[in-house]
Amino acid sequence: MEVGLTHYLILAGALFLTGTAGVLTRRNSLIMFMSVEIMLSSVNIVFAAYSRASGDLSGHVFVLMNFAVAAAEAAIGLAILVEIFRLRRSVNVDDLNSLME
Amino acid sequence: METHAVETALRWIVLVPLIGAAVNGLLVRRMPRRIAGLLACAAVGVSFALSVKVVLRLVGMDAEQRLVTDTLAPWLGLGPLHVNIGFAMDQLSAVMALVVSGVGFLIHVYSLGYMAHDAGYNRFFTYLNLFIFAMLTLVLGENLLMLFVGWEGVGLCSYLLISFWFNDEANAAAGKKAFIVNRIGDFGFLLGMFVIGTTLLPELHHGEGVFSFQVMREYAHLLGPVATLAGLLLFVGATGKSAQIPLYIWLPDAMAGPTPVSALIHAATMVTAGVYMIARMNFLYVLSETAMAVIAAVGAVTALFAATIALTQNDIKKVLAYSTVSQLGYMMLACGVGAFAAGIFHVMTHAFFKALLFLGSGSVIHAMSNEQDMRLMGGLRKKLPVTWWTFLIGTVALAGVFPFAGFFSKDEILWKAWSQGGIGLWLLGFLGAGLTAFYMMRLVSLTFFGENRASDEVKHHIHESPATMTMPLVILAVLSLTGGWLGIPHFMGGQNHFETWLEPVFHQEAAGHHEADLVQELEHGALGETVAVLATSAHVTHDVIEGLDHAGEEAMEWTLASASLAWALLGLSLGTWIYTKRQGLAAAGQRFAGGALHRVLLNKYYVDEMYEAAILRPGYAVSERVLFRTVDAGLIDGLLVNGSAILVAIVSALLRLFQNGRLRFYAWVFASGAAGFILYLTVSG
Numbered sequence: 001m002e003v004g005l006t007h008y009l010i011l012a013g014a015l016f017l018t019g020t021a022g023v024l025t026r027r028n029s030l031i032m033f034m035s036v037e038i039m040l041s042s043v044n045i046v047f048a049a050y051s052r053a054s055g056d057l058s059g060h061v062f063v064l065m066n067f068a069v070a071a072a073e074a075a076i077g078l079a080i081l082v083e084i085f086r087l088r089r090s091v092n093v094d095d096l097n098s099l100m101e
Numbered sequence: 102m103e104t105h106a107v108e109t110a111l112r113w114i115v116l117v118p119l120i121g122a123a124v125n126g127l128l129v130r131r132m133p134r135r136i137a138g139l140l141a142c143a144a145v146g147v148s149f150a151l152s153v154k155v156v157l158r159l160v161g162m163d164a165e166q167r168l169v170t171d172t173l174a175p176w177l178g179l180g181p182l183h184v185n186i187g188f189a190m191d192q193l194s195a196v197m198a199l200v201v202s203g204v205g206f207l208i209h210v211y212s213l214g215y216m217a218h219d220a221g222y223n224r225f226f227t228y229l230n231l232f233i234f235a236m237l238t239l240v241l242g243e244n245l246l247m248l249f250v251g252w253e254g255v256g257l258c259s260y261l262l263i264s265f266w267f268n269d270e271a272n273a274a275a276g277k278k279a280f281i282v283n284r285i286g287d288f289g290f291l292l293g294m295f296v297i298g299t300t301l302l303p304e305l306h307h308g309e310g311v312f313s314f315q316v317m318r319e320y321a322h323l324l325g326p327v328a329t330l331a332g333l334l335l336f337v338g339a340t341g342k343s344a345q346i347p348l349y350i351w352l353p354d355a356m357a358g359p360t361p362v363s364a365l366i367h368a369a370t371m372v373t374a375g376v377y378m379i380a381r382m383n384f385l386y387v388l389s390e391t392a393m394a395v396i397a398a399v400g401a402v403t404a405l406f407a408a409t410i411a412l413t414q415n416d417i418k419k420v421l422a423y424s425t426v427s428q429l430g431y432m433m434l435a436c437g438v439g440a441f442a443a444g445i446f447h448v449m450t451h452a453f454f455k456a457l458l459f460l461g462s463g464s465v466i467h468a469m470s471n472e473q474d475m476r477l478m479g480g481l482r483k484k485l486p487v488t489w490w491t492f493l494i495g496t497v498a499l500a501g502v503f504p505f506a507g508f509f510s511k512d513e514i515l516w517k518a519w520s521q522g523g524i525g526l527w528l529l530g531f532l533g534a535g536l537t538a539f540y541m542m543r544l545v546s547l548t549f550f551g552e553n554r555a556s557d558e559v560k561h562h563i564h565e566s567p568a569t570m571t572m573p574l575v576i577l578a579v580l581s582l583t584g585g586w587l588g589i590p591h592f593m594g595g596q597n598h599f600e601t602w603l604e605p606v607f608h609q610e611a612a613g614h615h616e617a618d619l620v621q622e623l624e625h626g627a628l629g630e631t632v633a634v635l636a637t638s639a640h641v642t643h644d645v646i647e648g649l650d651h652a653g654e655e656a657m658e659w660t661l662a663s664a665s666l667a668w669a670l671l672g673l674s675l676g677t678w679i680y681t682k683r684q685g686l687a688a689a690g691q692r693f694a695g696g697a698l699h700r701v702l703l704n705k706y707y708v709d710e711m712y713e714a715a716i717l718r719p720g721y722a723v724s725e726r727v728l729f730r731t732v733d734a735g736l737i738d739g740l741l742v743n744g745s746a747i748l749v750a751i752v753s754a755l756l757r758l759f760q761n762g763r764l765r766f767y768a769w770v771f772a773s774g775a776a777g778f779i780l781y782l783t784v785s786g
Contacts, residue, residue, distance in 0.1 A: 023768050093764040 008049035015042035029084070029091045033077055040070050107158045111171035111188045114151045114198065115237045118144045122230035129223045141226035142209045145233050149202035156195045165605055167192055170243060177246075181302050183310045189243035193606045196445060197240035197377055200452045204369045205233045207573035211460050212361040214569035215467060221265065225359065228265070232258035236370050240377060245294055245312040248378065252290065252342065255371045256283045262366060263358040275357040282351040286341015293334030297385075300327050314381060321384040332385055332392030335378065336399075343375025344426045345433055346403045350709060352426055356418040360463030363418060368425045368459050369452040376432040376448055380441040383607050387439065397437025397522055401529035404430030406706075408536035412543070413702040416473045417462045420544050424499065425455060427533055431514050434530055440517035441607045442600040446588050447514055449599075450506035453584045454498035457577035461492035464566045464574065465548060470559045475544065480553040484563045487571040489549050491578040496545050498581040500538035500669045508669075509585035512662050516590075519661060520654070531665060538669040542676025543687075550681045592658040 015038055022035025044063045051059020085091050121144030125137050132140075159167045172187035190198065209229060216225050235254025242248045257280075264276025294312070301311050304323055309316050317324075324331065339345065344352040355367045366372070379386060379396065386392055404427050411423035428451050435444035466473055468485055482489045498505035501512065511534060519527040553560055565571070589595025679686045691699040701707070759770070 020772060024765060024772060027765070029764075096764065 005049055005053045008045055012042040012045040012049070015039070015045070027092050027094055029081060029093050029096070032093065033074075033081065037070065037074065040066065107155055107169055108171040110151045110155055111169055111190055111241065112173060114148050114155070114202070115188060115234060115241055117147045117151070118230045118233040118237065120144065122227050122234060125223055125230065126227040129227060132223050134222050137223040137226050138213045141230050142206065142213065144230055145202060145206045145209050148233065148237065149199075149206050152195075152198045152202050155190055156199060159190065159192070159195055167605065172243070181305060181307070181311075182298070183308055184244060184246050184312055185310055186247065187243040188238075188241040188247075189314070190241055191606055192603050193377070193380060193445065194240050196449060196603070197373075198237060200449050201233065201236050201240060201370050204452050204456050204577075205229075205236075205365060207576055208361050208365040208369075208456060208460065211364075211463070211570050211573040212359075214567045215361055215463055216359065217567075219359075225262075225265065228258055228261050229362075229365070232262070232366060232371070236374075239374055243313055243315075244310055245297070245314070245317070248381070249290065249294065252338070252374060252378075253287065255366070255374060256280065256287070256342070259283070259355065259366050259371055262362040263355045265358055265362065269357075272357040275351075275354040279351040279355050282348050283341045286338045286348050289334045289337025289341075290339075293331045293338065296327050296331040296334060297324065300324060300331075317382075318384045321388065324385055325388050328385055328388035329391045332382075332389045333395060335382060335385075336392065336396055339375030339379055339433075340399065341375075342378075343372050343429045343433065345375070345399050345429065346406065349403065349407065349426045350712065353419055353422040353705070356416070356422050360418065360459060360466060363422070364456045364459030364463065367422065368455040372425060372429055373432065373448045373452070376429065376436060376444050379433070379436045380445050380607070383436075383441050386436070393437050393439065395437070397434055397518075397526055400430045400433025400435075400437050401518070401526045401533075402430070403427065404434060404533040405529045405536070406430075408533040408540065410702055410705050411540045412536060413699060415475055417465065417475050417478070417544060417548065418459070418473055420475075420540060421455070421458055421462060424458075424537065424541070427537065428455065428499075430533070431511060431530060434518055434522070434526060435514040438517050438522035438526065440514065440521065442603040443510065443513040443517050445603060446599050447510035450498070450510040450581075450584045453506055453577055454495045454581040457491060457495040457574060457581050458499065460570070460574055460577065461488050461495060464488040464570055465492075467566055467570070468563045469555060470562050472555060472559060475547040477555050477559075478548045478553070479551040480549070481563070482549040485549075485565050487565060487574060491571075491574040492549070493545065494578040494581050496541045497673070498585075499541055500673055501534055501665060502669055502673070503666055504582075504585070506581050506583070506585035508666065509588050509590070512665055513588065513590060515665055516658055516661055519657075527661075531668065534665055535668045535672040538672025539676040542673045543680050546677055546680035550677075590658070592655045592662075 019035045019037075019039030019042065022038065023032050026032050026035065044066050047059045047062045047066070051057060051063075081091055084096065088095060121141050125132060125141060155169055159169065168189060168191045170187060170189040172185050174186050175183065176186045177184040209226075212225065212229065216222055219225065232255060235251050235258055237251070239248055239251025239255060242251055260276045260280040263279050264273045267273045267276070297317065298311055301317065301320055301323060304320060305311055305316070311317075337348075341348040352367055352372065356363055358367070386396070407423045407426035407430060411420050411427065414420045414423060428447070432444045432447050432451070435441070435447060464485065465478065465481060465488060468481065468488075469478060472478065494505070498507040501507045515527060515530050515534070518530050553563075555563075586595075588597050588599035590597050679690075693699065704710070
């Protein structure tokens, strides 16, 4: 069976929904963070798949760009999480509601 | 070149008192008292001198051409509506300007003495100068709108000066009453102006000032259909300013102000503004018999009505105030029967002797340590000789005794009321004249004759007033004696210079044309011949009758004049006799009809109480229940103000549910929103 555009997109959709479900259901902000990364990866797959299907390389450029953005985001995001943990001794998002009022 | 100088002088007549008021007003706390007073006097003195200069120029012109105009700037230019800021002096304005600035100057000088010990000295002179400015704008303005500016200006100054001693609640209330009653009249005045404006505007050529007196006069024939309406609306304004029934109620209360103010504003000048306005708009009023009849009737009734109230008042200034209302009634009566010149003549003579009487009463009050109740006066004849003699002259002038000023003007009015109005109007005026003599002599007897009834403390302080106060009295006394000689009527062998002087202003050019047109139209009609013959024969008959009448008319004038002179003398002697020799009679008069009559008069026919019951109480009730409780508290405060606050509170309570700080809830909302959006795009595709 030839692996085509459809299969890539199904994989990307499945990964995206997995990531979304993770963000919505988990309380640990580290896991939520990882779920966001999974969603980002699914987007990268879509980029790469369409790029290949249409024979246009600019999709690959976006993917490389996204890696850089994801790396920067991970660096800042993890640093923030470490700081939150030092402050609160917890990374449970339900405890982090001081912006409410 | 010289004409130019005269024209420019016209604006300075008006502006110099304004400058005086501005300087005194802006430096009110810095200005030394002496300088403030002298500056104010000088400003009005300059106005008077300039008025004399311009009037002399007018005298030098041909009778029909006597007009000096001075346009400062265009004021309004809205489409077809053009109004200029400008001044104009014709024969009528000349008389008024001289009276206003001349009598005004004397009263300024008098105030130097009268107000010498008052804390608000500088403020007083500021207001006085401002008043003179407004009054001169009123009489010299070249259009109805300028007149209205002055009209409102004098109203404002009147308010400021009535409540001059505002620390006393009653004075402040009197000022408010004057202002509000005048505003009611002004509303009518405005409506009258609108009627004239909307009627004339479509007919004018471009650039003609619709409210200019000359333009209005030129187009007067177009005003025919609205003459009654416009005339009566303007007259409503005049009843407010000139204190006629039904809006006279503010004037007696206005006596709360300092006495020079009563003399200047509430006797000599401002209150004659209504008479001046009607005389100025004569071309309008002659078009409407109804309006004229109303004016004559209101004037005559006011003249008698106010005179009866004056019989019983005990406050010396209240008597003079009701006397003023009554005399203004005579002026209105004169205008109402078409004798505008006679009305203005009385304006002038009245300005002299009523200013004199008020200033004299001020001198009395000054001497009596601010006592105004005549029952506590008496015997001042010896102690205040100058005041006594000048006051006596003013009294006989007001009563209308030959050859004092009041005789000529009042007799002229009564004669015109008889010959042009009717016996009813004449009778009202005639009765009022007798009462005038009587109540004035009552005032004089109670004040100057007999024993002094004041406390020893007050008696000790009685003194004649300083020269700044007595000099104006003497000058006004001379004017009260001689002022009437300007208008000695023809039947007495005089020339009636005054009427001749004013004749061009009241010359009915427009109406004359109209009549001629009508005759011409008829002559061209089918019945032309007959009508023409009839008209000619009627004309001839009219001439014959007039010729025959002339002798009879003169005899009638002699009869009426003698009758009113005898009537005045009778009133004077009765007043003297009863209130010096037969006090018992006065007491008996008070008890007449169980004292009911006296009580009604003493309480001024309960008119204030009637207004209170008919207008004020319902007004308060509506304000309290409908406007305050329902509209303000219920609708505005309840529904609009609190209602919108409650609405915002409810909406924000709902919105607050979303902002709960739970990150996963936000994510849920975000994700469902995005999903919903994608779903929508897919479905609508």
